[in-house]
Amino acid sequence: MPRRFRAPIEAVDRADGVTVWELDLPTEHREAVVHLFGELRQLIREGDPDRPPLIRLFPPTYVDDAEKQAEYRRLMHDDLIRSRIAQLDAAEALIGPDGPDELDEAGVVALLQSVNAVRVVLGTILDVTDDPDDEELDDPGAGAESIRDVDDGLDDSPEHQLYGFLSWLLEWTVRSLSG
Amino acid sequence: MPTTLEPAKVEEPDLDDAPASDRPWIVLVWNDPINLMSYVTHVFQTLFGYSKEKATELMLDVHHKGRAVVASGTREECEMHVFRLHEHSLWATMEHDES
Numbered sequence: 501m502p503r504r505f506r507a508p509i510e511a512v513d514r515a516d517g518v519t520v521w522e523l524d525l526p527t528e529h530r531e532a533v534v535h536l537f538g539e540l541r542q543l544i545r546e547g548d549p550d551r552p553p554l555i556r557l558f559p560p561t562y563v564d565d566a567e568k569q570a571e572y573r574r575l576m577h578d579d580l581i582r583s584r585i586a587q588l589d590a591a592e593a594l595i596g597p598d599g600p601d602e603l604d605e606a607g608v609v610a611l612l613q614s615v616n617a618v619r620v621v622l623g624t625i626l627d628v629t630d631d632p633d634d635e636e637l638d639d640p641g642a643g644a645e646s647i648r649d650v651d652d653g654l655d656d657s658p659e660h661q662l663y664g665f666l667s668w669l670l671e672w673t674v675r676s677l678s679g
Numbered sequence: 680m681p682t683t684l685e686p687a688k689v690e691e692p693d694l695d696d697a698p699a700s701d702r703p704w705i706v707l708v709w710n711d712p713i714n715l716m717s718y719v720t721h722v723f724q725t726l727f728g729y730s731k732e733k734a735t736e737l738m739l740d741v742h743h744k745g746r747a748v749v750a751s752g753t754r755e756e757c758e759m760h761v762f763r764l765h766e767h768s769l770w771a772t773m774e775h776d777e778s
Contacts, residue, residue, distance in 0.1 A: 556711075556768065558765070559771070560772065562772070562773065563774070572758065580765055583766050587766075612718075616714070616768050619713065620768045623713035624713070667715065670715060674717045675717070678717075
């Protein structure tokens, strides 16, 4: 008999009217996510924000105005780094092997942002160039030429499987917040 | 020596010729091949309070047209919008509204 499918994260309305989010991820998956959060934290602290893959997390705000861009960066860049690190720290504490079984909404948002940030960086490293959402929108007849022959998240390399796992976790996290 | 101030001629500003710094700003979100449609829609709803329908419409504009204007306002307001979009790893920029 097949094992009943369970969502990795799910919003539950408690008897007292409070909504909580239940995580149902095996320990090895939690450890993998925590490991990725640690790698991203190190990359943010030590990497070059003007080069791939980090530039995707720190894109320019003023594309055609170097002076305004320099001023914006001087005022905001450190705040953005601090915000990202804070979200990673919060998400790691929640999803780690010692984390709680129930999350509040702020915790889920930290998880959402951090999983997405890792996914964006990994997708940039893997040079993902096709939108996975396009698969059902594109002409199936053209799909073999335009989608399947390049990185599309369906490659069976470990890195692509990891990317697919993050997509799956992110999709369920969004769904759990959307009610 | 005049005992009263003569009225000075006041130049009325020509609104069609307002300096660039006075024109409103717009926030743009650009398409990328990584962020999920559902995630982008969710972020638009959360950050700007848009309905599911409006957020989906903007997300589809980003997806199909390459970019969409998601907010407008003063420079400070738009900078804060861009900051929050960057926190969510969306590719956002801002510029003067030329429309």
